[in-house]
Amino acid sequence: MYVELQNINKRFGSFQAADNVSFSIEKGKLIGLLGPSGSGKTTILRMIAGLETPDGGDIIIDGQRVNSLPASSRGIGFVFQNYALFRYMTVFDNIAFGLEVQKKDKAYIKQRVNELIKLIGLEGLEKRRPHQLSGGQKQRVAFARALAPNPHLLLLDEPFAAIDAKIRKELRTWLRETINKVGITSIFVTHDQEEAVEVADEIIITNSGRIEQIGTPIDIYKNPATPFAAKFIGESIVIENYGQLHGFETSEGYLKAIIRPEFVRVTKKEQEIYPHASERGTVEAIFFRGNMLELRLTVGGLKFISYRSLEDDVITVGEEVSILIYRLYLYNDYQVRLVENMAFKANDAFTI
Amino acid sequence: MKEKIVKVILILLGGAFLIIMLVLPLATVLVYALRQGFETFSKAITDEYAVKALHLTLLATGITVIVNTIFGVFAAWTIAKFRFRGKQALTTLIDIPFSISPIIAGLVFILVFGRIGWAYPLLEAWDIKIVFAVPGIVLATIFVTFPFVSRELIPLMQAQGSDEEEAAALMGAGGFRIFFKVTLPHIKWGLLYGVILCTARSLGEFGAVSVVSGHLRGKTNTLPLHVEILFNEFKLTAAFSVSSILVLIAVIILILRNIVEYRVKREER
Numbered sequence: 001m002y003v004e005l006q007n008i009n010k011r012f013g014s015f016q017a018a019d020n021v022s023f024s025i026e027k028g029k030l031i032g033l034l035g036p037s038g039s040g041k042t043t044i045l046r047m048i049a050g051l052e053t054p055d056g057g058d059i060i061i062d063g064q065r066v067n068s069l070p071a072s073s074r075g076i077g078f079v080f081q082n083y084a085l086f087r088y089m090t091v092f093d094n095i096a097f098g099l100e101v102q103k104k105d106k107a108y109i110k111q112r113v114n115e116l117i118k119l120i121g122l123e124g125l126e127k128r129r130p131h132q133l134s135g136g137q138k139q140r141v142a143f144a145r146a147l148a149p150n151p152h153l154l155l156l157d158e159p160f161a162a163i164d165a166k167i168r169k170e171l172r173t174w175l176r177e178t179i180n181k182v183g184i185t186s187i188f189v190t191h192d193q194e195e196a197v198e199v200a201d202e203i204i205i206t207n208s209g210r211i212e213q214i215g216t217p218i219d220i221y222k223n224p225a226t227p228f229a230a231k232f233i234g235e236s237i238v239i240e241n242y243g244q245l246h247g248f249e250t251s252e253g254y255l256k257a258i259i260r261p262e263f264v265r266v267t268k269k270e271q272e273i274y275p276h277a278s279e280r281g282t283v284e285a286i287f288f289r290g291n292m293l294e295l296r297l298t299v300g301g302l303k304f305i306s307y308r309s310l311e312d313d314v315i316t317v318g319e320e321v322s323i324l325i326y327r328l329y330l331y332n333d334y335q336v337r338l339v340e341n342m343a344f345k346a347n348d349a350f351t352i
Numbered sequence: 353m354k355e356k357i358v359k360v361i362l363i364l365l366g367g368a369f370l371i372i373m374l375v376l377p378l379a380t381v382l383v384y385a386l387r388q389g390f391e392t393f394s395k396a397i398t399d400e401y402a403v404k405a406l407h408l409t410l411l412a413t414g415i416t417v418i419v420n421t422i423f424g425v426f427a428a429w430t431i432a433k434f435r436f437r438g439k440q441a442l443t444t445l446i447d448i449p450f451s452i453s454p455i456i457a458g459l460v461f462i463l464v465f466g467r468i469g470w471a472y473p474l475l476e477a478w479d480i481k482i483v484f485a486v487p488g489i490v491l492a493t494i495f496v497t498f499p500f501v502s503r504e505l506i507p508l509m510q511a512q513g514s515d516e517e518e519a520a521a522l523m524g525a526g527g528f529r530i531f532f533k534v535t536l537p538h539i540k541w542g543l544l545y546g547v548i549l550c551t552a553r554s555l556g557e558f559g560a561v562s563v564v565s566g567h568l569r570g571k572t573n574t575l576p577l578h579v580e581i582l583f584n585e586f587k588l589t590a591a592f593s594v595s596s597i598l599v600l601i602a603v604i605i606l607i608l609r610n611i612v613e614y615r616v617k618r619e620e621r
Contacts, residue, residue, distance in 0.1 A: 051518055056394035072524040084515035088537035097533075149523060 424501025460561025
């Protein structure tokens with residue numbers, strides 16, 4: 001394992017930022033540290049970088065325990081949330097800074113900086129000052145600056161938080177591709193699950209100083225290990241009294257359930273296919289979501305959300321519809337369980 | 353319409369106040385200084401004791417400004433860039449000279465280093481004179497003016513945060529490089545502003561210096577003290593002549609201050 005955290009603890013006054021955190025990261029992977037704000041993800045990142053000291057536990061990078069190693073000699077590249085570009089230096093000088101610190105010769109510095117400027121696609125802007133750049137450009141410069149001294153680990157703190165939505169998507173893809181090209185082990189912090197799912201090879205979900213789950217995005221989406229992970233990844237709605245739904249009558253010690261919009265299928269009454277497994281409900285509201293419709297439904301006091309393609313038959317507000325629920329995540333305080341619609345499964349087997 | 357009248361009245365009131373309280377007295381100083389002709393004026397300011405007093409004032413100011421600039425930068429850096437217990441207390445302590453009467457500041461040094469002070473035997477054993485000597489004057493001036501630089505820098509550095517410094521440190525830069533390459537460009541105008549204020553205050557410091565000086569003509573007399581002595585001896589023209597030097601320096605400083613203030617504002621944009 002390339003980066004390893006073992007039983008890391010960190011407390012700021014009464015705030016437990018890291019509570020016995022342990023995880024390890026393989027070389028060359030792009031890892032997303034995902035969690036709501038205040039979950040301790042930035043603190044974990046800053047401890048790896050050496051900007052904060054853990055109260056206890058070990059941080060091991062490339063087989064070496066780095067706890068007592070100062071930030072300056074850890075050889076880590078760091079991209080700050082607000083970029084922290086040196087505002088009194090040009091783009092060129094910003095990127096060259098780390099190399100100058102290492103006392104590289106001028107010709108090498110020039111060649112390396114130009115190479116990086118090309119990599120980030122900002123040729124011609126070398127003489128600009130940070131305040132003359134757009135958010136996306138600043139982000140790229142910060143990225144190049146962190147990469148310049150050839151670090152063996154790259155840390156990015158909320159790399160896309162300060163960029164407007166449209167460029168964010170583009171930049172995400174760019175960053176993903178560039179990191180692959182450079183082949184550097186990277187960890188980025190984000191509170192945006194969509195971003196983490198899209199960019200990361202592996203996601204570490206943090207919540208109030210603890211690790212909730214580690215896994216690939218698909219793995220976490222399909223098999224959430226904790227109620228928190230289930231609620232945090234993907235869209236989710238919590239329902240009670242799920243026992244009244246067809247196919248979910250047998251409940252064993254789970255009080256609540258999580259349901260995602262994609263678990264719910266809505267059909268017009270006339271086109272109902274699985275009457276044993278379906279419910280009747282009403283459409284409360286319909287929202288246009290750009291490329292699809294979002295339906296708000298009620299079934300005997302329970303509220304769901306479902307998506308519907310614009311190509312499907314038109315459904316109107318107030319209409320009674322047939323609702324098929326494929327599966328639910330049942331959960332209590334400690335665990336989550338995926339249950340399929342029993343009636344639907346039986347039905348399915350019968351038709352085959 | 354009503355607003356306009358209020359505006360004009362307020363401007364007139366402000367202007368009148370400034371003229372009566374500041375411009376008139378300062379003009380009077382110059383008029384008085386030149387009342388008996390330029391010869392008397394130049395005699396007063398080239399007087400041996402006046403020149404020596406000017407030298408001492410410049411010496412004390414020079415040392416004070418250097419010491420307080422270094423101290424101010426250190427203090428501001430510590431307060432703005434680190435988290436530690438007692439930070440608020442330190443910030444308050446730095447402000448003490450602003451809230452204490454200068455005369456008390458002077459007395460403190462007498463009580464510590466003077467004949468009755470606890471440090472006196474020690475100083476005597478080493479043959480060091482502080483009170484009623486130049487070191488005492490320098491110490492008193494430093495004490496009175498030490499908040500100026502740090503007060504200017506602390507809000508500036510706090511507003512900037514420490515991200516850029518952290519970024520530089522992560523790339524392996526040492527403290528000196530971080531300060532001169534990253535921090536200093538950001539605070540230079542604020543620093544200069546603080547230095548100017550500190551200089552102005554040091555030049556004119558009277559209360560604390562008066563207590564520790566001992567008023568030995570040609571030895572421990574600063575320019576403001578020299579003016580007082582001349583005034584007490586009823587040499588009014590000479591007193592005002594010497595004062596006019598201080599007024600002149602003050603005007604120069606005022607102009608410098610305005611230039612720097614303008615630059616600071618432009619930098620902030």
